[in-house]
Amino acid sequence: MANTTETHGEAAAAAEGAAQPADAGHATTATTEAGHGAEAHGAFPPFDLTTFPSQLLWLTIAFGLLYMLMSRVALPRVGKIIDDRNNRISGDLAEANRLKGESEAASAAYEQALAEARRNAAAIGQKARDEAKADADAERARAEAEVSAKVVQSEKAIAASKAKAMADVGGIAVDAAEGIVKSLVGGAVSKADIEKAVKAALTR
């Protein structure tokens, strides 16, 4: 109650009633116990009309201030944070989806490369096998040819030996037959006849 700050024309009246704020002529209840001011009213405080103007004034100021602070400063700040987070979350989700697609593509590429490698490996293997087989075949053919050549040569040698033997056999047989005939018959048969006869016997 010490400071009655006044600028209006009513300053005089207010200063006069500084000790007793009951100079509010219209508030008759306030005059009943002027000594204590507003505190000593008999009325139930929430229904005390003399306090209404002050409360309305300060409610207007306080609520107006709150509204200004909220709509201009506080709510946009909080709203921005929440929006940012929501954007971030959806962005992250999209990013995750993109990465998932990427990894799937990578995995598909890997599979493809793998299949190709497998195919290549199989081809190389096949080729090696084929080459080895061809080598082996050639080797065998060469060996066989060699062997058959030797066989042919041997057969030839054998045939020659045989022919020579046969010829020797013929000579021996003629000599033997000549001797036999000489001792049996007594030398009357010519050598040509004996040869002819031996030949006929051998070829038979």
Add this chain to the structure above:
Amino acid sequence: MAAAEDRVDPIHQFHINDLFDLGTFGGMKFAFTNSALFMFVAVGLVFALLYFGSSSRSMVPGRLQSVAEELYSFIRNLVHQTLGEEGMAFFPFIFSLFAFVLFTNFLGLIPYFFTVTSQLVITGALAVFIILMVVVVGFAKNGVGFLSLFVPHGVPGALLPFISLIEIISFLARPVSLSLRLFGNMLAGHIVLKVFAGFIVGLAGLGIGGWIGAIGPLLMTVAITALEFLVAALQAFVFAVLTCVYLKDALHPHH
């Protein structure tokens, strides 16, 4: 002596005390009162919560930020669901209303603190302001069509003026009833709290036996305090919700 008497008097807490006088204007006395002080405390707290709750701007919110964001999302969704996209213009207002009522309610639960919402003139003023706003918005958005709100269909012509008057009064009475409930809840809750607290003080003053006897009222006081916290939050919530619903009628009077 007088102080002890005051503490037991359950009505004393609702007294408006002038902290400093501003003088009289037009026969009305103005002063900065304890009521005004707590209004500003509430405004300061709300602003501090939202401001410092959003100062770190972290992606993973801290405790303060969670509270601020929760409060924000709660009211935002409420307004969005009730009023739709066009109603988002009222979001700051509804939020201010909710935060103001919530914080003044909570502040009043702290011992020796003043409860702004236990003053009829405060809740009444809020109601009157809501009515004026809804009427202005209603006419601005719908023109004369806003009046169709008060013309229920299927009423015979002779009865129509009568019914319409009743509808108008019914419409105007809704925020008034709302503010009465807020006022009544806060007033009754605080009186009950004070009465039980008074029992404790009174019984404890009787000596050892009184100390033991005071345990009952003490437990009651604790329980009622818990209940009062619930009521304080609920009333703020109901205030915001019904204001939204009320605004919806102004935006869409016929549907």
Add this chain to the structure above:
Amino acid sequence: MAREPKLPGSADGGGPDDGELARRLERLSQKLDDEKREQAVKDAPAVDTGNAALVFRFASEFVAGVLVGGLIGWGIDWALGTKPIAMIVFLLLGFAAALTNMVRVAKAAQAGVPVGQDMPAGDEDEDA
């Protein structure tokens, strides 16, 4: 022939990683969906106001109706100088309005409508 079984084996070794990633992604989207749904549920809070609250509500509706009616009547009287007449008429209208509101509240309460969706103005059964 010997290396053939080894190659599919290594391909399988890459398989589980991919499957794991897909599963984790699925889990993540599932969680986000759940979050969204939970949020939606949380956003429509149904507050159970007990019987005492309902009684209190009736009382406030009644007082408010009569009060508004009386105030309008008083205002008309004050403006037109018809001292008690408008006041009486509008007190009665206010009473009727209070009853209307109380019936609406009762209907909403009976239908189990949560706080906030009750009391539609105009016709009672318009929402839904």
